[in-house]
Amino acid sequence: MNPSIIDLPKILDKRGNLSFFEHPGQLPFEIARTYWIYDVPGGEVRGSHAFKKQQEFIIALSGSFDVVLNDGEKEERFSLNRSYYGLYIPNMYWRKLENFSTNSLALIVSDRLYDEGDYIRDFEQFKNIKNAI
Numbered sequence: 668m669n670p671s672i673i674d675l676p677k678i679l680d681k682r683g684n685l686s687f688f689e690h691p692g693q694l695p696f697e698i699a700r701t702y703w704i705y706d707v708p709g710g711e712v713r714g715s716h717a718f719k720k721q722q723e724f725i726i727a728l729s730g731s732f733d734v735v736l737n738d739g740e741k742e743e744r745f746s747l748n749r750s751y752y753g754l755y756i757p758n759m760y761w762r763k764l765e766n767f768s769t770n771s772l773a774l775i776v777s778d779r780l781y782d783e784g785d786y787i788r789d790f791e792q793f794k795n796i797k798n799a800i
């Protein structure tokens with residue numbers, strides 16, 4: 668599966684709207700971990716790395732930010748700014764999060780527990796591994 672925007676159900680209600688995701692309904696993987704990124708100072712960039720195995724789904728629960736993906740050859744930018752869709756990122760994509768708005772909240776779910784050994788933090792190393800696949 669390629670990186671893709673996944674639209675989530677939107678339960679419209681005068682009392683306030685509700686959205687959700689679950690596996691296998693919306694997500695292509697079972698969730699093992701949830702984390703979030705918040706209080707990002709203006710101009711900061713998070714997450715310049717790739718994962719060997721981990722897949723992720725990222726939602727802008729509040730505010731907006733961009734996710735920039737690189738497959739080793741070309742770059743693609745996804746702007747996330749609504750809480751009723753998110754970006755699915757397969758393993759082996761270099762990804763960074765940038766252009767955070769004030770008070771933005773990035774929710775990230777992953778199919779794996781935290782494992783520093785799954786990170787590729789060097790872009791040249793990432794390209795070498797990706798091109799060898």
Ligand code: TYD
Binds near residue numbers: 700713715
């Ligand atoms: P990191 O994934 O490098 O942050 P980002 O990709 O957003 O720039 O994580 C920063 C640190 O936080 C990392 O060194 C260890 C810790 N951490 C955990 O302990 N558990 C987690 O689930 C995550 C995502 C990070």
